[in-house]
Amino acid sequence: MTNALFKPVFSVVMPMYNVEAYVEQAITSVLEQSYPHFELICVDDGSTDSTAEIVSRFNDPRIRYVHQKNRGLAGARNTGIGHSNGLYVAFLDSDDYWHPEKLYRHIEHFRTDPKLGCSYSASLFVDEQGVELGIGQHPKVKNISVKDIFCRNPIGNGSAPVIRRSLLIKTGRKTDFGDHYRMTYFDESLRQSEDIEYWLRLALSTGCKFEGLREGLTYYRVNASGLSANLEKQYAAWELCIEKNRALNPAFFQQWGSLARAYQLRYLARRAVQSGNKQQALKLVVDALKTDKRILKEEPGRTLITLACACLLQLPGSVYRSLEKAGMQYFSQHNKMGKI
Structure with a gap:
């Protein structure tokens, strides 16, 4: 139970669905934050494994457990937001985890800029065992325009952003679910x-200021099974x-529209490369270039690397993987330094 006298600064919303392998690390990373003024809302979206049992092992008054029938990631986040009390809402997917300084760096960020609506961090990629892969997402962090949100989604993933709760309330909608209404x-x-849809809607409807932190404060788990997801469904x-x-x-x-579509096709091409889908990878990157050649002008390095990887994927697997690893490490390092 939550202490009635406790008023959190942050509400951390953690959707959970059959994450027994990862949820302990995710929760621990929140409890080990150097900034302690938070509540952690664990929303169990109908798990059938031991997720609930693992959560129950933690004895911390800042943890709130909420169970619901399965409604998907968006539904679990909405439930968490509905239970939130903090001035800021931070999102953490339960297969990812945070650096201990994440909340502290974000509260500093908000305090230095009253106009800031959404703060996010760079992310470091880890494998299923939590081992860093040496690459990550190091997006643009300053002077973010609505075009940037649309074309490049600098937030990157669901465990990177922190948003003012007042903006969530402002953009909430009373939705008819047939037998009931819910915010x-x-x-x-x-x-x-669903995250891309919300950030775009937020940017277009409120003029919210987005800005990022260059530090890799989010550890994003690359799930091998996720790489083989249906790319056509993702695009649809x-x-x-x-x-x-x-x-x-x-x-x-x-x-x-066409430029954003080209960037999305290029992103899906990289996903196809990672999953080893030779034919689809090459088709997607070619489609990206055909859709809007501005991506070659705006981001020549990223675009040409994606094209090269799709072409090199035709080589024997062991040769390609060695070249890919070296190339991605080079790209990640130079991207952090702003050279690509």
Whole structure:
């Protein structure tokens, strides 16, 4: 139970679904934060494994456990937001974990800029055992425009952002689920791209200021099974989230739609490369270039590396993997230094 006198600064929302292998590390990484003024809302989205039992082993009054029937990631996040009391809401997927200084760095970030609405951090990739892979997401962190949110999604993943709760309340919608109404923030009709849809809607409807931290404060777990996910479904979900927001600013989507589509195709090409899908990888990167050649002008390094990887994927597996590892490490290091 939560102490009635305890008013958290942060509400950490952690959706959980059959994550017995990872959830202990995720929770521990929150409890070990150097900034202690938080509540951790663990939303069990209908798990059938030992996730609930693992959560029950923690004896900390800041932890709140909420169970619901399975509603998907967006539904679990919405439930967590609905139970939140903090000034800021931080999201942590239960197969990822945080650096101990994450919340402290974000509260500093918000305090130095009253106009800041959403703060995020760079992310470091780890494997299924939690071992760092030497690569990560090091996005643009300053002067973020709505175009940046649309085309490049600098937030990167669901465990990187922290948002002012007041903005979530402002963008919440009373949604009809047939037999009841419920406040929603993330769109529960989407099972993929729900985060992209929300950040884009937030940027277009509120003018929210986004800004990032260069430090790798989020550890994002690369799940091998996730790499083989249906890329066509991912692309269809992305297109749907665009259609859901088009009415907010038709001229904006007319100007940047093809470029954003090209970036999304390039991203999916990298996913195809990682999963070893030779034919699809090459097709997707070629489609990206055909869709809008501006990606070659805006990000020549990333685009040419993706094209090269798709071509080199035709080589024998062991040769390709060695070249890929060396190339990704080089790319990640130079990206952090702003050279690519």
